[in-house]
Amino acid sequence: MAAVAKKAETSAAKYQRPHKLKYGKWGLIFILPFFISYFVFQLYPLILTFYNSFFTKYSDLMTEVVEFVGFNNYVKVFTEGHILKYFGNTFLLWLLGFIPQILVSLLFASWFTDIRLKLKGTGAVKVILYLPNMLMASSVAVLFVTLFAVRGPVNAIFDTSIDFLNNEWGIRLIVAFINFLMWTGNTTILLMAGIMGIDPALYEASSIDGASAGQQFTKITLPMLKPIMLYVMVTSMIGGLQMFDVPNLLVKNGGPNEVAKTVVMDISAGISGSGDVGFAGTESVLLFLVAGIIGIFLFKLMESDDDKEARANRKARKKAAKAAAKGGAVKWQ
Amino acid sequence: MAVIDELSGSQLSKQEKRGHQLLILRRIIAYVVLIAVCVIALFPFVTLLVNLTKDHASLTGSFNLIPGNNFMTNLKNVLLDNASGKRPVFFAMFNSFVVAAISCVLSVYIAALTAYGLYAYDFRLKKAAFLFIMIIMMVPTQVSALGYVDMVKNVMGLYNSYIPLIFPMLAVPGVFFFIKQYMESSLPMEIVEAGRIDGGHEFYIFNFVVMPILKPAMAVQLIFQFVASWNSYFLPQLLMDTNSENATLPLIIAGLQAEANGNFDLGKVYMVLGIAIIPLIVVYLCLSKFIIRGIALGSVKG
Numbered sequence: 001m002a003a004v005a006k007k008a009e010t011s012a013a014k015y016q017r018p019h020k021l022k023y024g025k026w027g028l029i030f031i032l033p034f035f036i037s038y039f040v041f042q043l044y045p046l047i048l049t050f051y052n053s054f055f056t057k058y059s060d061l062m063t064e065v066v067e068f069v070g071f072n073n074y075v076k077v078f079t080e081g082h083i084l085k086y087f088g089n090t091f092l093l094w095l096l097g098f099i100p101q102i103l104v105s106l107l108f109a110s111w112f113t114d115i116r117l118k119l120k121g122t123g124a125v126k127v128i129l130y131l132p133n134m135l136m137a138s139s140v141a142v143l144f145v146t147l148f149a150v151r152g153p154v155n156a157i158f159d160t161s162i163d164f165l166n167n168e169w170g171i172r173l174i175v176a177f178i179n180f181l182m183w184t185g186n187t188t189i190l191l192m193a194g195i196m197g198i199d200p201a202l203y204e205a206s207s208i209d210g211a212s213a214g215q216q217f218t219k220i221t222l223p224m225l226k227p228i229m230l231y232v233m234v235t236s237m238i239g240g241l242q243m244f245d246v247p248n249l250l251v252k253n254g255g256p257n258e259v260a261k262t263v264v265m266d267i268s269a270g271i272s273g274s275g276d277v278g279f280a281g282t283e284s285v286l287l288f289l290v291a292g293i294i295g296i297f298l299f300k301l302m303e304s305d306d307d308k309e310a311r312a313n314r315k316a317r318k319k320a321a322k323a324a325a326k327g328g329a330v331k332w333q
Numbered sequence: 334m335a336v337i338d339e340l341s342g343s344q345l346s347k348q349e350k351r352g353h354q355l356l357i358l359r360r361i362i363a364y365v366v367l368i369a370v371c372v373i374a375l376f377p378f379v380t381l382l383v384n385l386t387k388d389h390a391s392l393t394g395s396f397n398l399i400p401g402n403n404f405m406t407n408l409k410n411v412l413l414d415n416a417s418g419k420r421p422v423f424f425a426m427f428n429s430f431v432v433a434a435i436s437c438v439l440s441v442y443i444a445a446l447t448a449y450g451l452y453a454y455d456f457r458l459k460k461a462a463f464l465f466i467m468i469i470m471m472v473p474t475q476v477s478a479l480g481y482v483d484m485v486k487n488v489m490g491l492y493n494s495y496i497p498l499i500f501p502m503l504a505v506p507g508v509f510f511f512i513k514q515y516m517e518s519s520l521p522m523e524i525v526e527a528g529r530i531d532g533g534h535e536f537y538i539f540n541f542v543v544m545p546i547l548k549p550a551m552a553v554q555l556i557f558q559f560v561a562s563w564n565s566y567f568l569p570q571l572l573m574d575t576n577s578e579n580a581t582l583p584l585i586i587a588g589l590q591a592e593a594n595g596n597f598d599l600g601k602v603y604m605v606l607g608i609a610i611i612p613l614i615v616v617y618l619c620l621s622k623f624i625i626r627g628i629a630l631g632s633v634k635g
Contacts, residue, residue: 026535027454031462034447037503038469041481046472048480104370111363116356119363127621128371130628131378134617136564138583139609142590143377146384146602153380156396181374186628193629213359242473245566245583249590264475264567271479271571281479288476295471 046288053281059273073282083263083283087290089254090262093247094240096172097179102232104184106225109191110217115203117213129185137182137245144174145250165251168259175260178246187232194228195221227301234298238291244268263287381610385603392599407604422585422605429563429582432495436502437558441551444508449539452516453525470506475567477501482571493577498568502561508554515550553627556620560613582609 053074056067077083108129112122132140148154148164155161164170202220211219247260248268254261263283270280384392387401411422451463485497520543528538544551566583573580575588586609589602617624 023454023535024456027450027456027459029535030450030454030539031447033443034466034504034509035462037443037500041500042469042474042477042504045480045484046477048483049477050480052479052483108367108370111367117360117363119360119367123622125367125371126625127618128374130621130625131614131617132374134560134613134624135610136566136583136586136613138564138566138586139606140377142586142602143381143606143610145590146599146606147377147380151393153384153396181377189625189628238471238473242475244475249566249587252590267475267479268567268571271482277479277483284476284479287473291471291473291476295468298471299467 049281049284051281052278053285055278055281057277058275069278073279076279077282077286081279081283082258082261083266083286085258086261086263086266089259090241090243090264093172093175093243093260093262094179094237096176097183098233098236098240100176101180101184101187101236102229104180105187105191106229108184108188109195110221112188112192113195114213116207126185126189129188131185132181133183133186135182137178138249140178140182141246141249144178148174166256168256171247171251171255171260175243175247175250178250179240179243183236187236190228190232191225194225198224230301231298234294234301238294238298241287241291241294378610378614381603381607385600385607387603388600389598392603403600407600410598410601411604411608422582422608424578425580425582425585426608428495428579432498432581433559433562436499436562437555439499440502440505440508440558441512441554443503444505444554445512445544445547445551446539447509448513448516449543452513452520453522453543466506466509470510474501478568478571481568485572493573493579495569495573495579495581497572498562498565498581501568502558505558508558511554512547512550515547520546553623556624557627563613585609 054068054070056065056069056073058065108125111117111119112126145165146152148170150161150163154164162170164174198220202224203216206216206220242264243262244264247254247262248265251260254265264287267280267283267287269275270277270283379398383398383400385407386404388403388406391401413421447466451459481497481501486492489497491497524542524546525538528542533542564583565581566587569581569584570587573584575584585605589605
């Protein structure tokens, strides 16, 4: 009986959507290259990284030492390593660049989209602001080494001889400044898209009621921009977590007191053979976990209200089903 | 605006007049700040452009933005520099170009295939596949680097070759997401159906019906992927020696770091940086309108 019913159902479906069923296998064929190359060149190495994190692996003169150590590396990473310090460094470098970046971007985005202000040449400003983002981070970093050298242009302009790259805050601020320079254009464009998505009727109504530009900014623009600003912040944070090129090329090994040494710099040093490869694997796993947590946060953030409701409904239904299975007493309201 | 201008001569209430003055003040402030930020943003690159025309002696002296006359000498020094076992920068540029060109074309084509596969067809794993790609978008590429280096050295035996730089660029979730978004807004299924009725093979339909429609999105991503690969420093420095003959441009740039503090020929340092940066600036300025529209396109979510 059931089989017949099912057959009837599928044939009905076939009748309604003949193409989709007939062409289904092509979907798999089209997505295959992506998945094969992901599995071979990214997922397998990812698993290999996890696998390596349970070993200690280093070159001792001519012989390579490989030893299974279980979870030892995971204990060691918190007790002996400096990974927490490097996470702190990375966060501070990111934050120092991100705060001016979001403030300037907000200001510019609101100016560029202000109908009453009517600025000219905003297109050119956007092009200039976005330019550093296209350039090689490593070359920008080396360029800044020459600019901030003791006998470089910056010292020549102010007629000083400050050794910026030997000073903890000098290094931090230069890294932050480069990041600010590279990402402000991008953030401005994203926020502009966000502002232009706001219903213009809100601005019109408020200006009829006599709201000033400042009031419109704090009472309309900011609250309406909250989702996209959170998105910008979280994606920037994930990007910041991977910071490598700029601090690595600005000073050797993070400079004095390793202030500019980031997590990825330490992992990279471990991989390229100057340390314990297994330990670098453990640090990679840690980086993966932190990025994962931030990612889940982003995912929750982007989830629309409909999705949330659907999920809550599903949960409630599951609960009800469980209760029904357990007690037998069905309490449907 | 025009209304206010017209009225400003006639009887305008005090409040409106004040509002108008305030607007002008705000405009002046905005222009001053914008110009200041642009000057700061451009300063490093203008300095670079000027300094690559100077010789070492004038570079260590006082600072000015007057071009020198050492451009050709610096260029010759850089291009023909094969002293001390170093290969000329030109070779590194060529390597970078090959890697960037191959990987951007492949990554965008594969991403477009995937986006089309998940957009146009219905099959059992469709939802799971999409969710999977969304999840891997969050994984930092550096996490799998350790395993990948291990694999390249011990399984593939391709250390010091530039081929392994291409493989991880084949599956880029971000490109997929961008093209999928574009597809949803501008690829009607009726066109695909029409192609099928005309007897087109599925791959034929994708290549000659769907791809032309996706051209704007794919072009933007081609640029971004090319730049990403051209600028990539993390993976090359793990997979190659700096003085390997397959070294890419960022490795050469990194090698300059030690020379950049002023003890070597600074004219040469600036020239190498210029060679790395100027082609990108020129290409960027030509395509800037396109690129900036592309960034805004990618931000639909949020």
